[in-house]
Amino acid sequence: MSGRAPISGVVTTFNNAATLDACLDSLAFCDERIVLDSGSTDATRQIAERHGARIAEHPFEGYGPQKQRAIDMARHDWILLLDADEHLTEAAREIIERELRDPRADGYRLPRQEWLFWKWAHLGTRANWQLRLFRKSRGRMNEVPVHAAPVVDGVRRDLRAPFRHYGEPRLADRVDKVNRYSSGLVVHKHRRGVRGLGARILFQPTLAFLKLYIGKRYFLDGWAGYLAARTQAFYTFLKYAKVLETQRSKDQA
Template structure:
C-alpha cells in the first residue's frame, strides 16, 4: 500500500554545522524544500548536495518565513524541521505508516533536547510537537517568538518516533536564547492582558522546576537535567519579570505626563 508523498520543509541561515546531519535522515522523502535567508557559509551548497530545492528570501520573522517555505512545497503533507534537528532511527518507518491512509490532520513527534553536553534520556518526558501535517488543513499561527503549526482536525502523537533538537550546545547559548525569547514575548503577553503577574513570578518558577526535574524525570539526565530544569525555571521567571517591568515603565510614563 502506497503512502502520501511528503515534502520536508526547512528554513536556514548559516546552518552549515548541522544541516548535513539533518538532511541525511530525510533523503527518503519525495521532496526537500530549503528556504534560506542569505547564508554566508556552506548552507546552500549542503542543501543542494542533498538534492533540495533551494530558494532565498530575507528573514522577516519565524512564522512568516516558515509559512513562505510551506507554500513552496509541491505536496500536501509536510514534515517541518529546523536545520539543527535530526530524526532518530525508526522515525522514518513511523512517519511512513502514518502517511498510509492518514486519518488525522497532523501528527506530533516527540522531541528530545540536547542538554548541553548530552542528549535527553529516552525515559524522561519528551514534549510532542506538531511537525507532520496536512497543509490543506492548517499552517503557521501568528504568535510572537513561539509561532507554531496549527491545524483544523484531530492530531495524534507518534510516541514511538522522535527527533533530537541540537540547539543548546552549552549553557551560554541557552541563557542567550532565554533572554531573547522572553524579551520577544512581552508584546504578546501585554496584548493578552495577562493577570496576576506578580503571583506568577513568585510561584510559577519553583513549580516549573519541580515539574521538569521530578514530574518529567529530568533527573535521569544527571547534572545536565538539573541545570536544564533550573534554566527552564529562570525562563518562567524572566518572562513574567519582564512583563511586570514593561507595565511599571508604562505606568511611570503615565504619571510623568500627569505632573
C-alpha cells in the same frame, strides 16, 4: 515507500552548517526537501545544494511567517516540518512512511528527544511532543512570535516517531537564547494581558523547574538535566518580569 502519500520536508535556516547535514539526511525519504534561508553566511546553502534541496532565500520576518512561507513553497499536501538543528531517527522514518500509507489524522505530534548541553537525554526522560507532520490544506503556523507552531483544523493524533533536537551545546548559548526569546514575547503578552502577573513572577519559575526536573524526569540526566530545568525556570521568570518592567515603564512615561 510505494503506496504512501507524498511528503514535503520543510526546513528554515540561518547559519546552520553545523547541524543541517544531519537534518536533511534524515529527510532523504521525502519526495522533496525545501530549504528557506534567511541570509546565511556559512556553508548552509552549499550543504542544502549538496542534498538536492529546493532552496529559496527571504529576509527573516519572524519565526511563524518564515516557516509559513517555506510551507507555502511545498508541492505536496503532507508537510514534515523540522528545524535545522533537528533530525528524524531511523525508526521515525519507517513509522511515518507506514502511517502515510493510510493516514488516520490530519496532523501528528511526534516525540522530540533533547540534547542537554553535553549529552542526549536519558531514555527515561519524557519527550517533548511537537506537531510536525500535517496536511498543508488543514494546517497553518500560529501567530505566537517566538514559539510559533503549526495548528491543524482536523483530527490530530500522537505518532511515536521520535526525532532529535540538537540544542545549545553551552550554558552561555542557552542563557543568550533565553534572554532573546523572553524579550521576543513581551509585546505579545503585554497586548493580550497577563492575569496575576505578580503571582506568576513569584511562583511560575518554581513550577516550571518542577515540571521538567520531576515531571519530565530530568533528574535522570544528572547535572545536565538540572541545568536545563534551572534555565527553563529562569526563562519563565524573565518572560513575566519583562512584561512587568514594560508595564511600569509605560506608567512612568
